[in-house]
Amino acid sequence: MQRANDKILFTPGPLTTSHTVKQAMLRDLGSRDFEFIRTVQEVRDGLLEIAGVTVTDKGKQRYDAIPVQGSGTFAIEAVLSSTIPRDGKILVLVNGAYGKRILEIASTLGIEHQAIVVPENEALDTRALEAVLLKDDQAAKKITHVAVVHCETTTGIMNPVEEIGRVVKRFARVYFVDAMSSFGAVPLNIEKAGIDYLVSSANKCIEGVPGFAFVLASRDAIIRTEGYARSVSLNLLAQLNGLENNGQFRFTPPTHALLAFRQALRELEEEGGVAGRNKRYTFNQTTLVQGMRELGFKEYLKPSDQGVIITSFCFPTHTNFAFNMFYEKLSEKGYVIYPGKVSNADCFRIGSIGRIDQAEIKALLRAVKETLAEMNITLTTH
Amino acid sequence: MQRANDKILFTPGPLTTSHTVKQAMLRDLGSRDFEFIRTVQEVRDGLLEIAGVTVTDKGKQRYDAIPVQGSGTFAIEAVLSSTIPRDGKILVLVNGAYGKRILEIASTLGIEHQAIVVPENEALDTRALEAVLLKDDQAAKKITHVAVVHCETTTGIMNPVEEIGRVVKRFARVYFVDAMSSFGAVPLNIEKAGIDYLVSSANKCIEGVPGFAFVLASRDAIIRTEGYARSVSLNLLAQLNGLENNGQFRFTPPTHALLAFRQALRELEEEGGVAGRNKRYTFNQTTLVQGMRELGFKEYLKPSDQGVIITSFCFPTHTNFAFNMFYEKLSEKGYVIYPGKVSNADCFRIGSIGRIDQAEIKALLRAVKETLAEMNITLTTH
Numbered sequence: 001m002q003r004a005n006d007k008i009l010f011t012p013g014p015l016t017t018s019h020t021v022k023q024a025m026l027r028d029l030g031s032r033d034f035e036f037i038r039t040v041q042e043v044r045d046g047l048l049e050i051a052g053v054t055v056t057d058k059g060k061q062r063y064d065a066i067p068v069q070g071s072g073t074f075a076i077e078a079v080l081s082s083t084i085p086r087d088g089k090i091l092v093l094v095n096g097a098y099g100k101r102i103l104e105i106a107s108t109l110g111i112e113h114q115a116i117v118v119p120e121n122e123a124l125d126t127r128a129l130e131a132v133l134l135k136d137d138q139a140a141k142k143i144t145h146v147a148v149v150h151c152e153t154t155t156g157i158m159n160p161v162e163e164i165g166r167v168v169k170r171f172a173r174v175y176f177v178d179a180m181s182s183f184g185a186v187p188l189n190i191e192k193a194g195i196d197y198l199v200s201s202a203n204k205c206i207e208g209v210p211g212f213a214f215v216l217a218s219r220d221a222i223i224r225t226e227g228y229a230r231s232v233s234l235n236l237l238a239q240l241n242g243l244e245n246n247g248q249f250r251f252t253p254p255t256h257a258l259l260a261f262r263q264a265l266r267e268l269e270e271e272g273g274v275a276g277r278n279k280r281y282t283f284n285q286t287t288l289v290q291g292m293r294e295l296g297f298k299e300y301l302k303p304s305d306q307g308v309i310i311t312s313f314c315f316p317t318h319t320n321f322a323f324n325m326f327y328e329k330l331s332e333k334g335y336v337i338y339p340g341k342v343s344n345a346d347c348f349r350i351g352s353i354g355r356i357d358q359a360e361i362k363a364l365l366r367a368v369k370e371t372l373a374e375m376n377i378t379l380t381t382h
Numbered sequence: 383m384q385r386a387n388d389k390i391l392f393t394p395g396p397l398t399t400s401h402t403v404k405q406a407m408l409r410d411l412g413s414r415d416f417e418f419i420r421t422v423q424e425v426r427d428g429l430l431e432i433a434g435v436t437v438t439d440k441g442k443q444r445y446d447a448i449p450v451q452g453s454g455t456f457a458i459e460a461v462l463s464s465t466i467p468r469d470g471k472i473l474v475l476v477n478g479a480y481g482k483r484i485l486e487i488a489s490t491l492g493i494e495h496q497a498i499v500v501p502e503n504e505a506l507d508t509r510a511l512e513a514v515l516l517k518d519d520q521a522a523k524k525i526t527h528v529a530v531v532h533c534e535t536t537t538g539i540m541n542p543v544e545e546i547g548r549v550v551k552r553f554a555r556v557y558f559v560d561a562m563s564s565f566g567a568v569p570l571n572i573e574k575a576g577i578d579y580l581v582s583s584a585n586k587c588i589e590g591v592p593g594f595a596f597v598l599a600s601r602d603a604i605i606r607t608e609g610y611a612r613s614v615s616l617n618l619l620a621q622l623n624g625l626e627n628n629g630q631f632r633f634t635p636p637t638h639a640l641l642a643f644r645q646a647l648r649e650l651e652e653e654g655g656v657a658g659r660n661k662r663y664t665f666n667q668t669t670l671v672q673g674m675r676e677l678g679f680k681e682y683l684k685p686s687d688q689g690v691i692i693t694s695f696c697f698p699t700h701t702n703f704a705f706n707m708f709y710e711k712l713s714e715k716g717y718v719i720y721p722g723k724v725s726n727a728d729c730f731r732i733g734s735i736g737r738i739d740q741a742e743i744k745a746l747l748r749a750v751k752e753t754l755a756e757m758n759i760t761l762t763t764h
Contacts, residue, residue, distance in 0.1 A: 009412050014637045016410050025591075025638065026404045030391050030718040070451040071634040074615045081613075105614045203634065209407075211593040211636040231463075231613065232487045233456045252453040252585060254593040254636065255396045256407065336412040 015354030052189035075213035096154030165194035211257025296379020397736030434571035454583035457595035478536030547576035593639025678761020
């Protein structure tokens with residue numbers, strides 16, 4: 001794949017993107033210009049298609065795509081601050097830092113919240129959720145929203161958002177999925193999963209550049225949120241209404257990032273859509289794990305919980321292993337990995353997403369091998 | 383100047399930028415990578431220099447530059463939501479839509495607010511401000527913050543932020559200036575003007591691409607705001623602390639927009655800094671006004687209030703004039719102007735900022751002349 005001399009990014013984003021995606025930014029479009037408005041529409045329609053929504057005449061489809069300036073966290077906060085009424089309450093299923101972040105946002109916004117927390121190396125299931133919602137139904141029925149992270153980037157674990165969705169819908173709550181790291185690479189039909197709000201970001205599996213995130217919102221849900229917004233910048237319904245009225249963002253959009261993203265969507269389609277991308281990432285991830293195991297590394301998660309997006313590896317117990325040196329030496333060789341985020345175990349992470357393929361994964365594995373040799377580390381293979 | 387085949391943007395932003403600024407985006411840097419961290423530091427130091435702050439050892443200088451993801455409005459909201467205590471009150475001086483937007487944000491955030499409103503074609507002065515602050519001092523002393531827009535993009539009017547600052551400081555209030563459209567092109571020493579918080583955006587007079595905005599904050603002021611933040615994404619003090627701790631944004635930064643901005647800062651310096659840029663924009667604006675007058679157009683503002691950033695022109699009274707057609711015909715010729723925003727007069731706007739020079743202004747004037755002829759409009763010159 002064509003690339004500049006930059007280091008290759010094995011991170012959860014920003015990622016290595018294609019040269020053609022970056023080249024799409026060599027333009028200056030006016031934010032009210034017809035061509036830019038068409039670009040925004042193409043991006044919004046493309047996002048819906050990825051989520052399995054049939055794009056029909058305006059207003060007839062059941063979901064809308066709403067781009068939001070800023071990073072993914074901005075869009076998460078936009079959902080919480082715009083769609084939960086003052087007397088609402090959110091139940092968050094947590095098995096990592098991004099679940100906790102949803103709680104932190106709720107807390108900062110003064111939104112009542114509750115959590116079901118499981119260890120970071122355990123996928124969430126529906127039993128505890130059913131119990132909590134049943135209890136809530138029998139009591140004051142305060143919980144209005146349920147939130148979960150699809151792929152917890154903390155570890156790389158996948159949570160069963162469809163199963164969880166069936167329970168949330170059975171109990172008639174609003175369902176919010178943080179699909180930041182998975183959207184575009186893990187097949188998911190938003191409607192079948194019963195999701196009301198899904199968030200992801202431009203610089204994840206669709207392989208655009210950072211600058212905006214987006215919310216896919218059920219029209220039924222969002223049209224009922226008039227007056228809920230606690231912010232001007234992050235007002236989702238106002239953002240949607242602005243886009244529907246004249247095709248424009250309310251406030252200056254990152255025009256270049258949108259041009260890049262349109263190109264990224266086209267390249268996703270060329271690769272065979274979500275299925276095609278999933279195939280490449282799966283191949284990347286299995287090659288990575290196989291190679292790392294051969295070098296003596298162990299994954300933090302058990303294989304059945306592991307997604308194809310990012311993998312946490314335990315620090316080897318060898319006395320010569322020091323993560324900062326390991327990281328620096330790989331970085332000097334042109335390979336950027338990612339620190340760990342697990343709270344109770346020493347890990348580092350390697351992403352398998354972005355414009356990387358077998359060649360890059362194998363080059364990384366060679367660099368890891370060299371680095372271990374330089375650090376005088378010999379690991380026992382399992 | 384080198385450019386692609388894009389239309390030339392005579393707008394308040396996104397603007398026409400240099401090819402070299404856009405080319406700086408043809409890279410993918412990791413957000414934790416040393417080179418990116420250095421880029422962020424160079425950008426932050428460059429912003430302080432533009433504001434006349436001497437960059438010394440960390441923590442010793444009196445101001446800090448805090449980039450914020452999103453559009454300019456996000457940074458305005460960040461200042462309001464992060465720096466005003468729960469029992470604080472903001473007084474906003476208003477002569478246009480951007481002053482009103484500050485009020486709207488305060489209102490949405492539940493912040494007590496008061497306004498001094500003058501007509502959109504009148505620059506603000508200090509008399510009413512003095513009276514209000516005097517009265518507030520004699521009463522409960524509720525006003526904690528005073529806000530004003532430097533260049534009101536609604537009309538292009540310049541407000542005397544230094545004079546206003548002297549009054550604000552005499553009354554010992556926190557002073558917030560929205561310098562969105564002026565920063566980098568209108569000389570302003572932030573410390574001498576007594577400004578505690580100044581906001582501008584990447585895609586204005588520094589001629590970067592959109593994707594982030596920034597706040598220049600007095601250290602004395604911002605260190606006292608612990609616990610004030612009403613948002614996670616827009617928490618200014620947390621953003622500053624993150625940057626000071628490890629040089630990184632708390633949440634994914636728009637890496638490409640920052641690379642473009644670093645290049646834009648270098649090109650600003652090559653042009654002679656703020657003075658050099660001011661000279662070019664002044665020449666652009668006077669050429670524009672001279673030419674438009676010769677074609678029979680009249681400015682909305684009186685010349686003494688008019689800034690060099692953007693100029694509002696009154697709709698001609700000729701019966702054949704229809705703005706949409708005028709706009710479209712200019713756009714087809716490759717020149718993008720901007721609709722008006724004045725509430726009580728029909729105007730359109732033409733920006734004189736971005737990577738445009740005499741050649742582009744003159745080409746625009748020729749296109750305006752041709753367009754008038756096509757529309758069978760002959761105007762009386764004044």
